[in-house]
Amino acid sequence: MRLVAALVFLGFGASSLVCRYTIRDIGFVNLRPEEYVLTRVESAVAGDGAVLSQETSTLGAVLCQDSNLRVTGLNARRAGGGEWLDLLRDADRSSGWFLTGPDLPPLIFPEFTSDGSGGADAELRAAVDWALESPLREEWNKDALTTFADLWVFEGVDSQANAAALAEVEAAVDALKRLAPSLPRPLQHPARIRIVTVADQAATRVSLWSMGLSDPERRPAVAVLYGRAKRAGDVLVGDSISETELVTQLALVGSSCECDTDRQWLSEPSLPLRWSTEMQHSAADSLGFDPESPLVVAEVGRILSQVQAGNRGGGSKGGVAALLLGYTESSLAEGVALPTPAEGELEGAAGAPNSLHPVVGDDWSFEEPSGEPAPVPRSWASNFKTSVVGSLALLLALVTGLCLWIYMRRRPA
Secondary structure (H helix, E strand, C coil), X not given: CHHHHHXXXXXXXHHHCCCCCEHHHHCCCCCCCCCEEEEEEECCCCCCCCCCCHHHHHHHHHHCCCECEEEEEEECCCCHHHHHHHHHHHCCCCEEEEEECCCCCCEECCCCCCCCCCHHHHHHHHHHHHHHCCHHHHHHHHHHHHCCEEEEEECCCCHHHHHHXXXXXXXXXXXXXXXXXXXXXXXXXXXXXXXXCHHHHCCCHHXXXXXXXXXXXXXXXEEEEECCCXXXXXXXXXXXXXXXXXXXXXXXXXXXXXCCCXXXXXXXXXXXXXXXXXXXXXXXXXXXXXXXXXXXXXHHXXXXXXXXXXXXXXXXXXXXHHHHHCCCCCCCCCCCCCCCXXXXXXXXXXXXXXXXEECXXXXXXXXXXXXXXXXXXXXXXXXXXXXXXXXXXXXXXXXXXXXXXXXXXXXXX
């Protein structure tokens, strides 16, 4: 009987792990606990002397425990290549704090002044605060759990370009509302627009650096963020800001984590950010699962480790939004006609936004309305996956039935 119960439990457990999360859900799971590194670089350390004392290193670990940052020290003269010495020499300094991240150049911090009473520990606290805190990120932490996604509009020096970028952003948010019925789950939270003026940008240097925003032309830029301030794709700058690409990123945030979409974009980095224990508890209550759970982290890691193929659609006319949701971009400029897609270009698109209806329940399947054309046949990979799952389910049912039959035969009359 115990064997029967165990098999039944495993069957229900396996089915419960299929398509549990949306992309927004995954955005609250911290898969990179040390995504950024705060490094104290010294050029005048004698011999093999440590740059940071044991006590300072321990304090750094404590200060960064609720973030995606870690603290370390580096002797620039012992580092190969001399790049760190060049950076210090360019800044006309003999030491300094640097922030490094994925595919980003080192960012040197300003010199922190103190009254001397705190020493190295006070300087470390100031550097960690500068790396993790800003009014923009504080606002994000306040609204993250009640927001589907944020569109941060970084203004440039050209007011007309700013107005054009904002028009594209507002059109994308309106389009998302129309496309909401076609997403796997209802949009329980709004997509918000946050305008960051040129004056505001002076107080958020780390955020700009982490997004790779160093445009010498000072053009407007737009970033779509969700979860723990994760980017939903490339930051769009200048003429690349379009309703189509923004809808593509927004639609992907609402997609199922088990969809056929290329998952490479899920490796887009987060901002350097604090995420307190209180926020962790609030996230668990809001999401219905604990994003800090090792089981959840392992399951999300399994999803992201699957073979990734395809194209996210960035930069193409209609992109993923057109292919998945039957969305086409309309011109914001009155009287300007968009090129007509070539015949067969959108073959396989959903058609009208309401051509698919979500099935009520926890899975991500869709039902076809009566009277509409039959869906395009799935690929051999999808059919093979379905066959394997069906075969395993049938095998589990046969084993369960066999165990029940043996149990009933051996049971005393």
